[in-house]
Amino acid sequence: MVTRRKFILVKQFDHAPKESDLKIVEEKLPSLKKGEFLCEAVYLSVDPYMRAYIHKLPVGSPMNGRQVARIVESKSDEFQIGKYVVGNFDWQTHTVSSKGGVGSPYIVPNLGDLPLSLSLGVLGMPGNTAYFSFVNICKPKAGETIVVSGAAGAVGNIVGQVAKMKGCKVIGITGSDQKGKYLTETLGFDSYVNYKLGYFEEELKKAAPLGIDCYFDNVAGEISVTVMKHMNMFGRICNCGSISSYNTDVNHPPKVSPVQLYMLLKQLFMEGFQASQYVDRIFESMNQHMLWIQEGKLKYIETITEGFENTGKAFIEMLEGKNLGKAIVKV
Numbered sequence: 001m002v003t004r005r006k007f008i009l010v011k012q013f014d015h016a017p018k019e020s021d022l023k024i025v026e027e028k029l030p031s032l033k034k035g036e037f038l039c040e041a042v043y044l045s046v047d048p049y050m051r052a053y054i055h056k057l058p059v060g061s062p063m064n065g066r067q068v069a070r071i072v073e074s075k076s077d078e079f080q081i082g083k084y085v086v087g088n089f090d091w092q093t094h095t096v097s098s099k100g101g102v103g104s105p106y107i108v109p110n111l112g113d114l115p116l117s118l119s120l121g122v123l124g125m126p127g128n129t130a131y132f133s134f135v136n137i138c139k140p141k142a143g144e145t146i147v148v149s150g151a152a153g154a155v156g157n158i159v160g161q162v163a164k165m166k167g168c169k170v171i172g173i174t175g176s177d178q179k180g181k182y183l184t185e186t187l188g189f190d191s192y193v194n195y196k197l198g199y200f201e202e203e204l205k206k207a208a209p210l211g212i213d214c215y216f217d218n219v220a221g222e223i224s225v226t227v228m229k230h231m232n233m234f235g236r237i238c239n240c241g242s243i244s245s246y247n248t249d250v251n252h253p254p255k256v257s258p259v260q261l262y263m264l265l266k267q268l269f270m271e272g273f274q275a276s277q278y279v280d281r282i283f284e285s286m287n288q289h290m291l292w293i294q295e296g297k298l299k300y301i302e303t304i305t306e307g308f309e310n311t312g313k314a315f316i317e318m319l320e321g322k323n324l325g326k327a328i329v330k331v
């Protein structure tokens with residue numbers, strides 16, 4: 001009988017999560033029924049949404065998240081031993097699932113020489129998010145100025161690179177000069193603005209002297225208000241995330257300056273995006289991103305933390321901005 005380890009919530013997060021809010025428990029797994037398989041986690045994903053939605057979970061709930069796992073036992077014709085699957089299997093070492101069952105698993109296709117962990121990043125949900133949101137909502141045109149916030153993270157770095165492929169001028173907003181330099185020197189962004197320095201608006205104006213045509217928003221709050229203030233007529237905004245508010249009390253969200261004046265004066269367009277609408281189209285973005293990587297047009301970047309027991313730490317560090325690219329845990 002297999003024993004699995006899994007993280008559960010033992011205390012609701014109060015602002016920034018703490019490792020002591022989580023605990024690892026052990027459970028025995030039943031033997032497999034016909035059509036089921038048992039898989040063992042290889043890589044876990046830690047993502048901002050796990051902080052944003054946690055208030056909906058009662059204490060004792062498992063921590064939710066995707067993982068890449070290897071099938072180690074199987075009574076399924078399709079999900080055979082040795083294959084790798086991606087599933088929404090929570091932060092746990094072993095999962096029993098089936099076709100269309102727990103965690104909606106899918107088999108990872110042949111990735112060639114690419115690392116398996118990319119199935120949680122550029123070839124996974126964040127890649128799918130970037131692929132279906134930016135171009136459809138922002139409708140970027142060559143020569144336009146694009147600003148991406150959360151630019152050095154899993155979704156943002158892909159969006160910025162796609163904007164460069166579209167012939168745009170790309171400005172990344174990030175929280176450190178080290179990350180900013182990575183964006184400009186390695187990923188080809190035109191410039192970056194470090195929002196943690198005191199003169200954010202001045203730096204943004206310098207980086208975008210002709211104003212901003214598209215804004216890909218991962219963070220919300222005053223950063224986004226400032227960007228919207230400097231947008232051009234008929235500018236387009238993709239509302240992808242609002243991480244600046246995730247650590248606040250849901251009943252007392254942060255108060256920010258109103259954006260309505262900028263929206264109406266510039267006749268801006270803003271649309272929210274939900275990755276959940278596109279889960280069935282994961283192979284479209286995966287194939288395109290694999291091709292771009294092979295052609296040298298798209299680079300991937302990950303920050304990998306070793307050890308299942310360090311998943312909580314990796315999650316907290318991602319929220320603190322310690323990751324460059326996709327934050328992953330190697331089990």
Ligand SMILES: NC(=O)c1ccc[n+]([C@@H]2O[C@H](COP(=O)([O-])OP(=O)(O)OC[C@H]3O[C@@H](n4cnc5c(N)ncnc54)[C@H](OP(=O)(O)O)[C@@H]3O)[C@@H](O)[C@H]2O)c1
Binds near residue numbers: 049275276
């Ligand atoms: N709508 C959807 O379907 C969907 C899907 C996936 C992700 N998202 C959203 O997209 C955003 C990025 O997700 P991701 O997975 O790519 O995460 P990520 O960018 O890889 O990691 C989070 C990053 O957010 C930045 N950050 C943390 N606190 C911040 C603050 N107060 N203000 C500004 N930036 C802050 C940090 O970078 P710095 O060092 O630069 O501060 C950190 O590295 C999140 O808001 C997430 O919820 C939405």
